[in-house]
Amino acid sequence: MPKIPLFYGLLILLLSLSVSFPAAAADKENCLMCHKYRQLGRIDEKGRKISYFVSENIYNKTVHRNVPCRDCHTYITKLPHDPVTEEVNCSNECHIKPPFSQENFSHKKIVEAYNKSVHGIKSDDPPDVKQAKPYCKYCHQNPLFMKVDEKYIAGKTLLRCLNCHEREGVTKAYTHITHRLGHKTSRSPQEVVQLCSKNCHENVEMMKKFKVSKNTLEAVETYNESIHGKAVALGSEEAADCLSCHATHLIHDVQKKDDPESTINPKNLIRTCKQCHTKVNKHFIQIDVHSNVEKNLLLHMINIGLTFALYGTFIGLVGLMLFETYGRKKDGIKWMLKKGTTWRGLSRRIPKD
């Protein structure tokens, strides 16, 4: 066995001691001792499966990985703890100080915007309405850090940072910032539409609980029929999704149309449309984005006419070809692809002289 000099031995020892454990850092109180096991859970009194499992490998890669468990789950005061009945309050302060700030981090600002918005739970809401409104967790899963290809996104810019800063720290900070900068939201338009529609706005029976207008009830349907909806459905990253028009950069401040702060209030529409469209004037904003052609008899008739014209042409053409084919076969003309043509021979109906 080769002898390792004492200096290298010490170096190896030091390096092995300095290996960091990111999960352990946030989990000072060892909550994962139990919660890292996937079968930790139960079937509750209503027969629903409730899981208490937190994957340590995934939690390490989330934006909350440095937040100690009890900063969010403040109601846990002893170990082993009582069955949990309280919800996490996202406007709590946690023991993390963001860079350039002396104050503890909190989502207070966003929660305030959310509380004011139509989605916020109001004290005079009936219980079933309270239940049906989306709380933070409904739309947000503990976001994962996305692995960004350094070369692709950072390239030479990042190389310049590395002249002064350490590689790991800068790369992390850079990816943290850049993955949020592409669009108004970090989700794709398709994801936003899916999130707003599924289980909520497309569920007409549930939306009736909120006593919303007929336009709102039909919103998902009319959006999907609109030019924005079709572009998004076909994969556009630029076309407007729900949040592009219904919220400001705060994202959570979705308001009713009558609210003067609302982005879709007629007074604010010019500003809202201008986010994408350059030439916006008072006539432009009168275009009905969630238009329902059936509301207007004339439009409805034109729509039916155009539909007939489109399918009539297509079906007519295909039908003509089918009749022609049938007729030729009946007349004894042969179908011969091999010789370089589809039809051969003369019709029986043509006199042979």
Add this chain to the structure above:
Amino acid sequence: MPGEPKRLEHPKTVYFVGFIFGLITLAVVTGVAYHLSFSPHGPAVLRPLKAKFEKEKKSAILDEVRQHEEFEKHRHFHHSVSYQQLPEQKRPVCYICHSDYPHGKNKKVRALLNMHTQFFVCETCHLEQQEGQAVTYKWYNPLNDDPKGPFFGTSYDPATGNLIEGDDPFSKISPYIHAGGKMESAIQRQDAPLALDYIKVKDTLTPEQRDNVKKKFHVSIKAKGHECKTCHSKGGILNFKQLGFAENRAIDLEQLNIAGMITKYEKFYIPNLFQ
């Protein structure tokens, strides 16, 4: 044949161009058919038919369970991960009635007890040992006669400190009984059809009849499992090292990481459970 126009063999490029146009035509036809039938952007004439067909196949209970699973994903916040599941017919018979989350009575420990179902089969804890019977514990995999591991939870990843998942998600520690020089599995596997039959007719049986059947299922099964200390202590019934646990992991399991945790459980939460 007289009168037939003379046709020449076409060059090969014509076939190629024809093929491309054929493809385009096919794509247009498919697109229009989809637009007409199911697309959310077209008249969708076949959608009501599909909805009617689906409605007939719908089950209210199944819908509710699925909807809850969807809500649970949002409620949980910490990403829910789906793991590979054993095929239904390969699962040990107990799961037919008791599911993967069998414990529900004692509020303080039910989730903790359920957690253990990931590591061992029910009989490991609930086997009624006959007098003079020697029991050995081994890893058991319903899909593999001789599982070699590495098994989940037997060692830590030195880079992260997290448990190593391994490639074998199904092996569990299971009891074997020595009988005449041979090792026999103590798992109750033979009664699966009977259990399925019981589930079907359960509601039509009288309480006495139900008890009779239940007795039949639970031969050499005791209602109350082992205490924590039976395994989580030095010299417990499970020899962690022999079962393939790494040395530091075995020590952690014997001491359960936090000193006094077991005592606390025994004092405050377990007494009612083991009476």
